[in-house]
Amino acid sequence: MKYFIKHPFKAIKALLPKSMFGRSLLILMAPLVLIETISAYVFFDNHWDHVTKALANNIAGDVATVIALYNQSPDEAKFYKYLAGNNLKLRTEFIPHGVIHTPLSDDLKDGFLNSALKKHVFTPYTFHIRGKEIVIEAKVEDGILEFATPFKRLYDKSFSLFMMWVALTSAVFLLIAALFMHNQVKPLRRLSIAADRFGKGRSFPSFKAEGAVEIRKVAQSFLDMKGRLHRQLTQRTEMLAGVSHDLRTPLTRMQLQLAMMTPSAETEGLQKDVDEMNNMLEGYLTFARGEGLEESRDTDMDHLLKDVINGRAQPEKVVHYKSTSLPTLSVKPQALKRCLMNLINNATRYGQEVWVHTFADKDHFIIKVEDNGPGIPEEKVHEVFKPFFRLDPSRNQTTGGVGLGLTIARDIAQSHGGEIRLSSSSLRGGLEAALVLPY
Ligand SMILES: Nc1ncnc2c1ncn2[C@@H]1O[C@H](COP(=O)(O)OP(=O)(O)OP(=O)(O)O)[C@@H](O)[C@H]1O
Ligand SMILES: [Mg+2]
Known part of the structure; x- marks a missing residue:
């Protein structure tokens, strides 16, 4: 009142x-x-x-x-x-x-x-x-x-x-x-x-534009937009496949020529560069491959998380995850696995121990990956999503990576209508990466 x-x-x-x-x-x-x-x-x-x-x-x-x-x-x-x-x-x-x-x-x-x-x-x-x-x-x-x-x-x-x-x-x-x-x-x-x-990146039954003129126009524009986006996506994949093919041949040739040269400090440096280029090319291809063309499927989240954790790059590092019954979500399982794999591999790579938790509210399902590593300074939180951006610019071999992991992860999250939030973990001291997915 x-x-x-x-x-x-x-x-x-x-x-x-x-x-x-x-x-x-x-x-x-x-x-x-x-x-x-x-x-x-x-x-x-x-x-x-x-x-x-x-x-x-x-x-x-x-x-x-x-x-x-x-x-x-x-x-x-x-x-x-x-x-x-x-x-x-x-x-x-x-x-x-x-x-x-x-x-x-x-x-x-x-x-x-x-x-x-x-x-x-x-x-x-x-x-x-x-x-x-x-x-x-x-x-x-x-x-x-x-x-x-x-x-x-x-x-x-x-x-x-x-x-x-x-x-x-x-x-x-x-x-x-x-x-x-x-x-x-x-x-x-x-x-x-x-x-x-x-x-949310899910498929929907195709429908005919019908109803009042205005509604019909909106529906038609929407269908056109969908077609255009789909075309763009296929074009991007095809173009990158073409570029990779074209670049790989000269790279292989260079590697062969390097192998035949007498080893010296210069050839060693060159070899490193060529290796790195190879890595970057591979990374870029992963980025472009598949995702977007994969269909959404009802997926058990607990299953998916366990798969990713068991398949991590560094099995010697401990990942704490308590398996519970989680909701089934309509997602692209391969793409989402790659996304989570990137987050968990980052956590194990930069931290010693990793904790994975899930939360659900009315509209969202959230997966949090926390580690006890050095974390990311707040002013760099937006930068790390940029392709090939790494906090350690030396491209240190021990921490590996080309700097595409988070770019790919965010791309996948967004294609599901979700996002990735980075913050510092108050409990563990390292990075807290949260993957937010809509229901
Ligand atoms: N858990 C983390 N703790 C600390 N720094 C991190 C963490 N995750 C990412 N970073 C920083 O963000 C940068 C970008 O991460 P991203 O995953 O995109 O690339 P990468 O791990 O270096 O390479 P890759 O392409 O193999 O994943 C990393 O180089 C690292 O400096
Ligand atoms: Mg990474």
Whole structure:
């Protein structure tokens, strides 16, 4: 309630439907209901008052007539009774020596019937409702006259009938509108599912662009974009395959020539360079190969993690991982293995011990790899993702590597709609690499 007073618009917004379908229906329904309420109120309230007043006057007039006739000649009471009962629907009874004791109740006092009776009947009177009848008692000379008339005489049914018809037809038309609206929103819903899956690197069933022109255009553009991206990806892979082929031949030739030369300090240096070029080429090829063309599959995460840990490059280093039942995620298993392998190999390479933990929240599945190595200084955290970037620029053989591991890992994470976060591990002192995957 407090929130409602503080942020009335936000509170109302929170109550309104979120989906396109709900909103469209509301836009359709709100004016309809409003117009009906206003017209019913303005027109019928007025009209109803009018009609009820006329009907009340009618009854009061009849009652007054019978009282006047009775007063004129009480001997003819039987005849009046017959007349009123038959022709006026006014059952009349004379109660000799009767007195009026029930006073008029407050809610009837303000009604139309009371003001009509006041105008026409000049003797003391009262009335009340008994079952489906209105009973009016009026004082005459030596007793009271009691009139009973059906309540229907005072009440006009057309109003409730009208309201019923309005509500019923509105409901029917609304149902038809909802059906049509549902069909309009369907292609949009399909598109949003496809876009979501595409963003997470998963396959989605192909669909035809259909629906309203605008939606059709968006869907077509989306399908075109998908095609373009796919083409680009294949082109990149093909081009790199071509380059590798072209570069490998001269490199092999160089290696052969080096082997035939008499060994010296120069040839040794050259040999190192050629080896390094070979390594870089291999690394680059790994980067370009496969991933993107692999299809997503439901994969057991615990299985995948155990596979990666068991296949690490340095089995002599300890990796702490407690196997538990983990969710099954739709991922590209080969690519994701390569990604995690890079993180774990980094951790074992730069640290002595490694800890692997998993977390899950509503939208994400997170795998954390921590080590007790030197870590990465905060200002370098973004740089290490760049291709061929290494913190140790000497290309030290013992720490190996060409500097593509994290580039590849991030590429794979992003192709799954996720990311890699690097920070320093507060518990272990080294690097903490977190792979965040969307569900
Ligand atoms: N766990 C870690 N602890 C400390 N430094 C790290 C860690 N992981 C990565 N780095 C630093 O980030 C740099 C980039 O890492 P990346 O994995 O991209 O390349 P690499 O490990 O050197 O080579 P490779 O291509 O074989 O993986 C590394 O050279 C290293 O300096
Ligand atoms: Mg690495």
